[in-house]
Amino acid sequence: MNPPRKKILIVNCYFPEMREPIKRRNEVPDALAPVLLGGWVSTEHCEVKLYNEVHSGFIEVFQPDLLSWPDMLVMTGLTATFDRLLHLTAYARTANPRVVTVAGGHAVRCLPVYSQEFFDYACTGNVEEIREVIEEALGPAYLAEEFRPRYDLAYWIKRLGYAEATRNCNFKCSFCSLTGVGRKYSAQSADYLESQMDAMGRRLIFFFNDNQLLGDGKAPFRARIGQVQRRREAGQFRYWSGFVTDTFFWDEQNIRLARETGCLSLFVGVESFDDSMWLKSVNKKQNSRMNQVELIRRCVEEGIIFQYGLVYDPTIQTLEQMYHQLDLICEHPEIPAPNFIFMSIPFPGTPFFHDRYEKGLILPNTKMRDLEGSTLSLQPIDPVEDVVHFIRNGRNFRGYRSRFLRHQAKFLWH
Ligand code: SF4
Structure with missing residues (x-):
């Protein structure tokens, strides 16, 4: 029965x-x-x-x-x-x-x-x-007899077909929620990726929903891209996209391979263009080894869209530094506009959380729901109301309208 x-x-x-x-x-x-x-x-x-x-x-x-x-x-x-x-x-x-x-x-x-x-x-x-x-x-x-991802029920997944090839990250940035959880970077099997691609059917863009696509060396990365490329050639996908770190751009062969296999865009956590001290303090030294503007140029010149985010730590960085980053973007037509600018988040369990907690820098009444990057949860160096003003306005380039529009025009022309 x-x-x-x-x-x-x-x-x-x-x-x-x-x-x-x-x-x-x-x-x-x-x-x-x-x-x-x-x-x-x-x-x-x-x-x-x-x-x-x-x-x-x-x-x-x-x-x-x-x-x-x-x-x-x-x-x-x-x-x-x-x-x-x-x-x-x-x-x-x-x-x-x-x-x-x-x-x-x-x-x-x-x-x-x-x-x-x-x-x-x-x-x-x-x-x-x-x-x-x-x-x-x-x-x-x-229980299902065989794993079959339910893309057929995912009404929000349309032109972009999301899948995962790896989990976690090989870096340990002190503010990252992955560092707080402490799981090892792990590549999933080729069959697992195939089963996701089988189930998702035709999509315009295949999207690696991984945290870091190049976390276990070049050979596994090439193998992953090869799997997607075979399906591209068969007409299942036209482009691919995914998350990498600065390390991806150190070797221009990676960028060339990405271009040759239909990479449309890459998402990168730039965090800060010029604050190598802060990057070092949060164990993200990989972002200060090479000039990030140069890395962006490499990517954009290969015809790949560079999508990135910035993170400000108001406990260490002044408003002057935050606005300086916006100036820097407006002054460099080769830098695209950021996809997001967040305030750093004290995720429980991270070294960043413990440090700011011990220093008494987590604002009173901070709730779990405040830990999303747009709500100030840390005691800033500058007056709270000025930083809140920056969060509401500056990070959307309000007040920079004409400079920003000029920048966008130059970027597109560049
Ligand atoms: S590189 Fe990115 S995903 Fe990896 S630990 Fe750092 S912030 Fe997290």
Whole structure:
């Protein structure tokens, strides 16, 4: 006799910095974990639904009926979403007291012991841990016989096909949430990457959702690119994109290989153009070995879009230094505009957190939901109101309008 069908809802939680029910329809990169988690669930004995709050907004606002639907609610999200995990758990249990709640991702890894209090399963492992949870909570019959990622349910994944080839990072920057968790860089098998590419079908851009594509040497990197290239040649993808670090650009062969295999853009954590002291202090020395403007030039000259972010540490860097970085961008037409400018975040568990905590620099009443880079959570050197003004205006280049437009025109012409 067949076991009764079970309903499983997998949610990527999101708490936007403005704390409003917004939908971010064009976020890149976007969530992959629900797709992978869903891949371990039996399609024969379960009905699975995916929901992404980045793309679709707060679930209780935009699809409240979903909260009473599942027998099992699986939640994942970045560190700042911890409160959302609590909200959804409360909503789902109110609607259905028998629902099994499962939480994982960075938010739970960051607070592994505290999390156990709130969820039936607080998972600190990789996505595969869902197998043990399903087996224990529902029974082995509800496990997929074969891993098949659920791109078919990921309504937010359209032209970009996200997949992962590696996990974690080979660097240990002191402010990074990955450093806080402390997992080793690990390359996944070629078969794992193939199964994701098989399941995602044709996409305009294949996107490596890894933290660092070149973390285990050139040969594995070439092998990964080779897998994607074979599918490009067969017409499945046109371009690829992904995350690397400065080290990628040290060797021009890497950039050439990327161009020859259809790399459209690379995402890089530049953090700071000129503060080698700060980069050293946060153990990101790899970003000060070579001039970052020169590395950007190498990338752009090969026709690859350079996408990057800057991070300011208001406990060490003055507002003058922050504005100086904006001046520097406006003065160099070869530097594209940053994709984001964040304030450094004291993620619990990181060396950066412990240092700022011991120095009494974490602002009172800082909440988990504040740890998203747009909310000031550290005591700045400059007056708080001036730094808040910078966060609200300067980092969006407000006040730099004409200079910035001139810069953009020169960059495009460059
Ligand atoms: S290189 Fe990037 S992903 Fe790796 S530890 Fe540093 S900040 Fe994190």
